[in-house]
Amino acid sequence: MRGLCKSYGRDGVVALDDFSLDFPAGQCTVLLGPSGCGKTTVLRSIAGLITPDSGRITIDERVVFDAAARADVPPEKRGLGMVFQSYALWPHLSVAENIGYPLLCTGASRIEAARKTQAMLEWIGLEGMGGRFVHELSGGQQQRVSLGRAMVANPRAILFDEPLSNLDARLRERMRLELLALRQQAPFTSVYVTHDQLEAITLADRVVVMRAGKIEQVGSPEDIYRRPRTRFCADFVGIANLLDGSIRSVNGPDVVVDTVVGALPARCWRTDWSIGAKCSVAVRPSLLCMREGPSSGARPGRVVRSIYQGTSTIDLVDVDGVQIALESMSDDRHAPGSAVFVTATSGAQFAVLDD
Numbered sequence: 001m002r003g004l005c006k007s008y009g010r011d012g013v014v015a016l017d018d019f020s021l022d023f024p025a026g027q028c029t030v031l032l033g034p035s036g037c038g039k040t041t042v043l044r045s046i047a048g049l050i051t052p053d054s055g056r057i058t059i060d061e062r063v064v065f066d067a068a069a070r071a072d073v074p075p076e077k078r079g080l081g082m083v084f085q086s087y088a089l090w091p092h093l094s095v096a097e098n099i100g101y102p103l104l105c106t107g108a109s110r111i112e113a114a115r116k117t118q119a120m121l122e123w124i125g126l127e128g129m130g131g132r133f134v135h136e137l138s139g140g141q142q143q144r145v146s147l148g149r150a151m152v153a154n155p156r157a158i159l160f161d162e163p164l165s166n167l168d169a170r171l172r173e174r175m176r177l178e179l180l181a182l183r184q185q186a187p188f189t190s191v192y193v194t195h196d197q198l199e200a201i202t203l204a205d206r207v208v209v210m211r212a213g214k215i216e217q218v219g220s221p222e223d224i225y226r227r228p229r230t231r232f233c234a235d236f237v238g239i240a241n242l243l244d245g246s247i248r249s250v251n252g253p254d255v256v257v258d259t260v261v262g263a264l265p266a267r268c269w270r271t272d273w274s275i276g277a278k279c280s281v282a283v284r285p286s287l288l289c290m291r292e293g294p295s296s297g298a299r300p301g302r303v304v305r306s307i308y309q310g311t312s313t314i315d316l317v318d319v320d321g322v323q324i325a326l327e328s329m330s331d332d333r334h335a336p337g338s339a340v341f342v343t344a345t346s347g348a349q350f351a352v353l354d355d
């Protein structure tokens, strides 16, 4: 995509603002961002379901949309598969007919369509269920049918629009791992839209964080999780502590930052940091620890509150007037007012934000 712009309606809500991005073949590119940031608009532009105001889209070498040249290939000629949040299956067709439908549209013979449909039913784990109607399946099975339908005609890419959002938490988790397993069996090119950071981190080869119709950060799942570039990204991937700091030393992209919880090793994206500069550091609560006795480099604080949440306990600790969140795997809760000493987990690296 190059220079895509799209506004909606009379009041001209800007959904995409000069958006450019490459989607590498064989990879899963995940668009991650809050509701309303333009993810669906990107996907529907690729699919040909909406017409952008300007810009150009090519798939492989072929131009499928070019506003300036007035080129706009219709959706069914773009060779893409799509999986929607709402499944969008046909209620009056059987499971097998739903899956086989794209094959008949592309002119496959009935025999070939039946063979490929059968293979797809096996692949998505619904062997023997081809004769059922869609309403005779669970939500997870319905979503597998819509995946099968999207994949059966061997598309050049599959577009996913929040496909797991309608499922309950347990099923969502299972489908996430199943999708990953399917991809590992036979990699396919996909663009996957979600507002769920866990889905993005698990499924992506590359994550694109979007904000208000623009790209905020592009990176590997590890980059997005460990090295967010901006406050917005850090906040969006759930990093609770954004600490003020000042740069103590610089070694290429690696710096040491003085903060209220001590000197923290960190990585920066901007390259113009100098010693003494004020900055913000994103500190994941699980990368801090606290002890009851003093230790070298640890800072004294007082527990404000301990919150037990099953897999971990969150402690809110006041250190020099700054409230810090720490996460530990322990079941121990601390009484409010307890004196503790806070330090970074040894070997942890933090992220200096651009803004």
Ligand SMILES: Nc1ncnc2c1ncn2[C@@H]1O[C@H](COP(=O)(O)OP(=O)(O)O)[C@@H](O)[C@H]1O
Pocket: 008, 009, 013, 014, 015, 033, 034, 035, 036, 037, 038, 039, 040, 041, 042
């Ligand atoms: N058909 C439409 N008419 C008017 N505004 C729209 C329409 N579709 C989307 N928008 C607006 O465009 C922005 C981006 O929408 P969308 O691409 O659906 O975001 P996302 O998928 O990230 O939630 C939002 O502000 C949304 O309200």
Ligand SMILES: [Mg+2]
Pocket: 039, 040, 041
């Ligand atoms: Mg959407």
